[in-house]
Amino acid sequence: xxxxxxxxxxxxxxxxxxxxxxxxxxxxxxxxxxxxxxxxxxxxxxxxxxxxxxxxxxxxxxxxxxxxxxxxxxxxxxxxxxxxxxxxxxxxxxxxxxxxxxxxxxxxxxxxxxxxxxxxxxxxxxxxxxxxxxxxxxxxxxxxxxxxxxxxxxxxxxxxxxxxxxxxxxxxxxxxxxxxxxxxxxxxxxxxxxxxxxxxxxxxxxxxxxxxxxxxxxxxxxxxxxxxxxxxxxxxxxxxxxxxxxxxxxxxxxxxxxxxxxxxxxxxxxxxxxxxxxxxxxxxxxxxxxxxxxxxxxxxxxxxxxxxxxxxxxxxxxxxxxxxxxxxxxxxxxxxxxxxxxxxxxxxxxxxxxxxxxxxxxxxxxxxxxxxxxxxxxxxxxxxxxxxxxxxxxxxxxxxxxxxxxxxxxxxxxxxxxxxxxxxxxxxxxxxxxxxxxxxxxxxxxxxxxxxxxxxxxxxxxxxxxxxxxxxxxxxxxxxxxxxxxxxxxxxxxxxxxxxxxxxxxxxxxxxxxxxxxxxxxxxxxxxxxxxxxxxxxxxxxxxxxxxxxxxxxxxxxxxxxxxxxxxxxxxxxxxxxxxxxxxxxxxxxxxxxxxxxxxxxxxxxxxxxxxxxxxxxxxxxxxxxxxxxxxxxxxxxxxxxxxxxxxxxxxxxxxxxxxxxxxxxxxxxxxxxxxxxxxxxxxxxxxxxxxxxxxxxxx
Numbered sequence: 001x002x003x004x005x006x007x008x009x010x011x012x013x014x015x016x017x018x019x020x021x022x023x024x025x026x027x028x029x030x031x032x033x034x035x036x037x038x039x040x041x042x043x044x045x046x047x048x049x050x051x052x053x054x055x056x057x058x059x060x061x062x063x064x065x066x067x068x069x070x071x072x073x074x075x076x077x078x079x080x081x082x083x084x085x086x087x088x089x090x091x092x093x094x095x096x097x098x099x100x101x102x103x104x105x106x107x108x109x110x111x112x113x114x115x116x117x118x119x120x121x122x123x124x125x126x127x128x129x130x131x132x133x134x135x136x137x138x139x140x141x142x143x144x145x146x147x148x149x150x151x152x153x154x155x156x157x158x159x160x161x162x163x164x165x166x167x168x169x170x171x172x173x174x175x176x177x178x179x180x181x182x183x184x185x186x187x188x189x190x191x192x193x194x195x196x197x198x199x200x201x202x203x204x205x206x207x208x209x210x211x212x213x214x215x216x217x218x219x220x221x222x223x224x225x226x227x228x229x230x231x232x233x234x235x236x237x238x239x240x241x242x243x244x245x246x247x248x249x250x251x252x253x254x255x256x257x258x259x260x261x262x263x264x265x266x267x268x269x270x271x272x273x274x275x276x277x278x279x280x281x282x283x284x285x286x287x288x289x290x291x292x293x294x295x296x297x298x299x300x301x302x303x304x305x306x307x308x309x310x311x312x313x314x315x316x317x318x319x320x321x322x323x324x325x326x327x328x329x330x331x332x333x334x335x336x337x338x339x340x341x342x343x344x345x346x347x348x349x350x351x352x353x354x355x356x357x358x359x360x361x362x363x364x365x366x367x368x369x370x371x372x373x374x375x376x377x378x379x380x381x382x383x384x385x386x387x388x389x390x391x392x393x394x395x396x397x398x399x400x401x402x403x404x405x406x407x408x409x410x411x412x413x414x415x416x417x418x419x420x421x422x423x424x425x426x427x428x429x430x431x432x433x434x435x436x437x438x439x440x441x442x443x444x445x446x447x448x449x450x451x452x453x454x455x456x457x458x459x460x461x462x463x464x465x466x467x468x469x470x471x472x473x474x475x476x477x478x479x480x481x482x483x484x485x486x487x488x489x490x491x492x493x494x495x496x497x498x499x500x501x502x503x504x505x506x507x508x509x510x511x512x513x514x515x516x517x518x519x520x521x522x523x524x525x526x527x528x529x530x531x532x533x534x535x536x537x538x539x540x541x542x543x544x545x546x547x548x549x550x551x552x553x554x555x556x557x558x559x560x561x562x563x564x565x566x567x568x569x570x571x572x573x574x575x576x577x578x579x580x581x582x583x584x585x586x587x588x589x590x591x592x593x594x595x596x597x598x599x600x601x602x603x604x605x606x607x608x609x610x611x612x613x614x615x616x617x618x619x620x621x622x623x624x625x626x627x628x629x630x631x632x633x634x635x636x637x638x639x640x641x642x643x644x645x646x647x648x649x650x651x652x653x654x655x656x657x658x659x660x661x662x663x664x665x666x667x668x669x670x671x672x673x674x675x676x677x678x679x680x681x682x683x684x685x686x687x688x689x690x691x692x693x694x695x696x697x698x699x700x
Contacts, residue, residue: 041285041295042135042157043115044144046349046362048422051510054432054465054479056521058082058136058555058569062128067609067622067651069172069665069695071180071202073111073126073156076134078626079605081571082151082553083136085677086598088685090245090309091211092273094119094126095677098151099138100549100575100599101502101527104487105635105679111154112145114235114281116299118156120370121339123277123303124241126156129182129200130219133157138553139481139506139523144463146366146416146438150483150502150525151549158235161194161223162186167700174693177205192225207689209264213243214272230286237279242272245309248678248685250390252325254640259390261673261686265328266310267388269397273307273335292350298343305337310388310399312682313380319682320383321390328388328682332399334377343368358424370412375447377402407447412486414440420463427469432479434463440486457499459484475510487529502527515559524550526578546578547596563611570604594638598677600629619654633678640681645674647687663695 050057060076070076074094077083086095086102086109093108103109110119111126118126138152145153167185172178179202186196199218206212221235245266252258259265283297313319313329320327347364379386379400386400420434441456465479481504487497508521526548551573558566575596609622630644648670653663667688674687 041293041349042155043295043297043345043347043364044362046360046420046422047351048360048432051475051512052422052430052467052469054467054477055506056138056508056519056553056555058138058519060134060136062131062133064567065607067620067653067663067665068607068624068649069651069663069693071128071182071200073128073131073134076128077154079567079569079607079624080136081555081569081603081605082138082551082573084599084603084628084631087677087679087683090247090273090311091213091243091685092241092245092275092305093122093124097596097599098136098149098154099523099525099551099553099571100573100596101149101151101525101547102596102598103149103485105597110149111156113156113279113299114158114283114297115155115345116281116297116343117341117368117370118279118301120341121277121301121303121372122275122305122337123239123279123301124215124243124275127200127215127217127239129184129217130158130198130221130237131156132159138521139479139504139525144362144418144420144434144436146414146436149485150504150527158219158221159184159186159196159198160233161196161221163188163191163194165700168698170695170697172693172695175691176207176688177203178691178693179203194223196221207262208246208686209262210268211244211246211264212272213241215239215241231284233281233283235279235281235283237277237281239275239277241275243275244268245270245273245307245311247309247311247683250312250321250328251640251681251684252321254681256643256673256675256684261689263390263393265312265330265388265390265393267330267332267395267399269395269399270308270310273305273309275303275305277301277303288348288350290350290352292348295345295347295349297345299341300343301339301341303337303339305335308332308334308399308402310386314680314682318380318383320387321682323383326389326391327384328390329381329383330386330388332379332386332402334402336375336377337373339370339372341368341370360422360424362418362420364419365415365417367415368413371410373407373409375407376405378405379403404448406449408444409447410442410444412440412442414438414486430467430469432463432465432467436461436463438484442486457486459499473511473513475512476508477510478505478507480505498529500527500529516556518554518556521553522551523553524548528578547575548578549573549575549596565609567607567609568605570602572602573599574601575599591638595632597632597635598642600631600644602627602629614654617655617657619652621652622650624649624651628674633675633684634680637681640678642675642678642684645672645687646670647672647674659699661697661699663697665693665695667691667693 077096082099084097086097087105088095095109108119135155165187169183171181182200184198188194197220202215204213218238224232249259279301281299285295287293310330310332313331320329345366349362352359379402416438418436423431425431437460439458444453461482463481467475467477469475483502485500504525506523511518528546554570556568560566577594605626607624611620626647628645630641633642634640647668649667650669651665653661655661668690671690676685676687678684
């Protein structure tokens, strides 16, 4: 049942919706966040133009990357040089590092949806069927957003209802029996009410033996123009996902051909892990006097994850595989995870003149009530118990019963207030000042042991930046900010984690012209109390200590000709632990200067798209290339590294009629063997071999 604080959130949101005296013409399908925010304003952005923000930005418009025919949020992030894949929870969720910093390795990565927390909980893979654009705001954002990684914040902007009829339906089929149908339709109901409904159904096989994934997503929304200057938006989301839990392959003595990449080492009889998630989002915006505006919103999300798995035992003393090279000792597990997330937000923004200088200001408050329950059941025998021959697997239909290992019931409550002011010191020099105050409490109870942890804290997060408009095309900037993140869960001893703390310095230059936009950024960031996997107490996390990340990023979007576009993203990252750390349970020293797991030093992505005419119809073709450097594959085994790889993709599209198009995508064109991420040598995720997909797309 919702708590009193949760009910208060809803009451405040409804009260805000009834306050109407305001602005906002609607226009949705813009190609950039800047244009979208004019209509459906995004929280924490205010009225500062992108080129005047003292931080690097990277935006993926779904219209621009549509030829790639991607279906998952995580797949889009692969085209950002600053992002790397992390442990994906047996293939069940999205997990990534940004500027080298991952979150909790045993939890999905956090991100925002329309300014609200959307990555918390267990909602499976984020689908792209209702996504308009994805914005990566690099660098610490805690001075505005509250809890956020020092590497940056990712905000997903969803598709909004339109008052003119439009829609599309497309069906695709690919190798490995991968099928998907996706639809989108929007229209006006009255002069003041418009609706939109989109979603997808997919039945995906895999190159991995026995592994498949089914998913259904439905996301209807309604916009009400209360009057000429106000609007209210409601969005609903339903997700159902079923997938066999898959830890990947085993790698012995750094030999990545220990088993074929297709070989499944779990137990097909475990059946799929099931995920259910629902979300509600209510947003109200209005304009006030003197071109100020109010944005208010409420969000509720609930998710459930439940299922069995058979995972390779990571403890060397219990693992028979290290003795004979073919007998894999496994644990049998069951997960029962639930989460419930209530959030509310109010924000005033606008421009004013003080002492002859322009002030672009934001003043806001937000709060959340987040509850999460994680119950892990496990059978863990000794060596030679519950085993599988990795060379000639005989899975069978029987497995040992599981007992409760732990059940954490956690509640986080937070209230935050922030203010930010960009001051136009001159026409060219702008100074950004911001500060946020957060007070939060965290209660964690462990059912089996009866342990209970109760903590509370208050934090200030400052932000400072300078931008200098050298001319109409070039902007120089620098910034400094601090941040923190309250961490969920407990260690193997049942103790709650201290929050992560971070700070970052960044300098950069932006160039924008009619045909070319570029950003070059150099940063130095550090954070303390980061979490990593506990190799002895598998399924738990442990604090590693301090970590640092220095890097250089370069992003460019170049219209080479009227018909040809090049998009480039590159990052050089130097990540390492800032101090030596010894965990007495591991008996392992992680020395100072050790690299962070799954983070490549060099990561580059390039896409070329070209339009042309074919038989009197519009057509396009393109090529994508991604290079990922070698990287550490185990946080405590510094000799285990995943090899570098280069992926080439090709796509082509031709319009059969003005409304119907045929599209072909070939991913991993050169059939490169590669590995996307790793938790340990015994949990290593192989990448998909060459895949071809054919899509028929009808738009009206």
